[in-house]
Amino acid sequence: LALYFHIGEREEKCIIEDIPSDTLVVGNYKVQRWDIHKHDFLESAPGLGMFVTVTSPTGEVLLSKLYGPQGTFSFTSYLSGEHIICFQSNSTRFAVTAGSKLRIHLDIRVGEHFLDESSIQAKDKVNEVNVRLEHLIEQIHHVTREQDYEREREEKFRKTSEETNSNILWWAIVQTLILISVGIWQIKSLRDFFISKKLV
Template structure:
């Protein structure tokens, strides 16, 4: 497999579109110097050479593009097979040069011949396209909606917990009042018992002394 490599330097938030010619299963790599935590968006399209027309076809059905993104530390950020046209994303984790390699698959299963390919490629550094931005905004709206629903559920759960604690406090207050009331009545009963016992003891002692003729 032949590999052709060239270097492109982009500034932050710059979009560059170009095309190049390769053969089937020929890999071409682009080296970009990217800041850390920077979003990279790539859009590509494959056109195949038609021998009969002596021109490139508008599309290349049956072909695919294998995209690999690595750093010079051999960290793989992306490795995925796409169709004849597509869009890929990756985010740099550290500043430095990143290698974006594109390689088409074979056309052995394609009905028309030709091994010469034209690859249209657009690289966006630090930005997304409008469609992706709208999709991301929709995802964010869905995420915010989900978080809002979750927050409402949490608030409802907190209200339920507060009501439950309030009911428990009310039950505890009623039990405390009943206990205090019972203690008060028990103290009153004990007082009556002690008074009754005292009266009984005094009467018993008086009768005892009278019986013994001590008084």
């Protein structure tokens, strides 16, 4: 996931990321501040920090830390589900004067373990193959976890759909019975009315 978004200097903005359990998440971000004189975003925002908060699907805070105007954060998910990642600058200016607009470039990588090429090159060929093999095994485990999570979500969705269809069927049956009952009652009422008026 790579994107950028704009926030106010005192504003908090959150994104929701659906993450499988036991998955490493690494995020890189960079903050740019709007320059009213240049009418453009500056390449950097010196002196401005960014609070990064990550909340699990149960509401548990997995990460809450102040970083600089550019940084990398990481956390491991313990539960499958929607994790909320929030960003807010550490600007101390009052809301009235803090009118500056910020642009945040964000790159989130889920379940990726990066190879350190420099350390690999320093080792012999056997070790290089070994390291790359371990990396591939980690990637396979990640793909397996991702598939298990997708299967779990699909099963939940299927159960919900089946329950909904079942409820619709029962509601249709109940409606039909009500209509039949009302029809029989109306026929009986009309018959009794005609008999009482000696029309039949």
